[in-house]
Amino acid sequence: MIKKILPCFLFFCLPFVTVFGQLIDGKASLQTKNLYKNLAKLSGAKVLFGHQDDLAYGVGWKYQNGRSDIKDLTGEYPAVFGWDISGLETNQKENIDGVPFDKMKQYIKKAYDLGTINTLSWHMDNPISGKNSWDTSSIAVKSILPSGSKHLLYKSWLDKFSVFVKSLRGTDGKAIPILFRPFHENGGGWFWWGAKSCTPQEYKALWQFTISYLRDKKQLHNLIYVFNPCGFKTEEQYLERYPGNNYVDVLSFDYYQYGEVEKGESFAQDVAKNLAIQNKIARRSKKISALAETGYVEIPDANWWTNVFAKAIQENKPSYVLFWRNAGYREKEKDNHYYAPYPGQISAPDFLEFIKGNNILLQKGLKKYSVYN
Incomplete structure (x- = not known):
């Protein structure tokens, strides 16, 4: 009996930042409604730590059952798992980073069964050129709107996505709730749906x-x-391409640190400023605020977690943060590519200090809140 009421009791101890609205889907499943409700209750008090492709591979390994760089270091999995479904639209067996979709389904199920959260992004191909999402040579957004020449093609992609999502079920047989982040980084110019390739009105129409x-x-x-x-x-600027409160559940942005270690201070300040802007909009709109992608490649700063990132999220805590993938050494690019620590990495001891404070939740910490119940 105590176990059943403990999560609810714990929530009463959390400081509520704002009153949250309802999901934009009035027919959302019970588990999906519960997830959103519980994320809202945790918002402003706890920060869920996430990692892209965490179960699929890490630095120096691939597809080892149950393995995770974060778990190897901390003894527990992340609270949030990120996945990308690029390639689904063109019937590929693997996504853009080589993760087989069959395996991805298994990982998503495992994450749900663990009591953790899944989020999906989609680097979909350019529907006109057939090249990848970074191809901006064709004006593609207008073509997939209802009156466009590629609208039927785009609907077929959404149909494939629907089949994929409907196949995602937990051991309990329930449909797995997914945080879905389409057409991301819309203010940039590097994707065919970005600011240089479509008008704000076209972007809003596509989203809606x-x-x-x-x-x-x-x-x-x-x-x-x-x-x-x-x-x-x-x-x-944040709201320039915002499609309206009736079409959005969570507000987020992406921000990475680049360059020398000395740039950490400006990175922390910039993230803090952006979180303040986003949180102000979130409170007014009754939405959840998140940092959907972030990190510092190779994390060369031994104290980055406590000296830089902790300061970035101190004043306006995002509901969750997602660090990008740990691809390790990439032969084609001749570089190391990882954004989360692993045993032996220079910032690993500092990361352990970071998660002790700052109200950071990983899998075990999140599990006690039973976010789907």
Whole structure:
């Protein structure tokens, strides 16, 4: 009996930052509603730590059952697992980073069974050129809107996505709730859906059509929709491509540190400023605030976690943060590519200190809140 009431009791101890609204999907599954409700209750008090492709591979290993760089270091998995479904639209067996979709389904199920959270991004191919999402040579967004020449093609992609999402079920047989972040980093110019390739009105129309099609036509009721601009310095810039409160559940942005270790201070200040802007909008709109992608490649600063990142999220805590993938050494690029620590990495001891404080939750910490119940 105590176990059943403990999570609810714990929530009463959390400081509520704002009153949150409802999911934009009125028919959302019970587990999806509960996840959103519990994320809202944790918001402002706890920060869920996430990692891209965490179960699939890490530095020096691939596809080892149950392994995780974060678990190897801390003894527990992340609280949030990120995945990308690029390639699903063109019937590929593997995604853009070589993760087989069959394995991805297993990982998503495992994450749900662990009581943790899954989020999906989609680096979908350019529908006109057939090249990858970084190909901006074609004006593609206009072509996939309802009156566009590639609209039927785009709907077929959404149909494939719907089949994939409907196949995601936990051991309990329930549809697995997914934080879905389409057309991310929309303020940048590097994707075919970015600011240099479509007008704000076209972007909003694409977002609104996509959500309406998935929710109303395809009857997907286990998605939580995550809006994701980047490169903003003002509230006006943040909202330039915002499709409206009826089409968004979570507000997020992406921000990475680049260059020398000395740039950590400016990175922390910039992230803090962006979180302040986003949180102000989130409170007004009754939405959840998150940092959907972040990190510092190779983490060469031994004290980066406590001296830089902790300061970045101190004043306006995001609901969750997702660090990018640990690909390790890449033969083609001749570089090391990882954003989260692992045993022996220079910042690993500092990371352990970071998660002791700062109200950071990993899998075991999140599990006691039973976010799907």
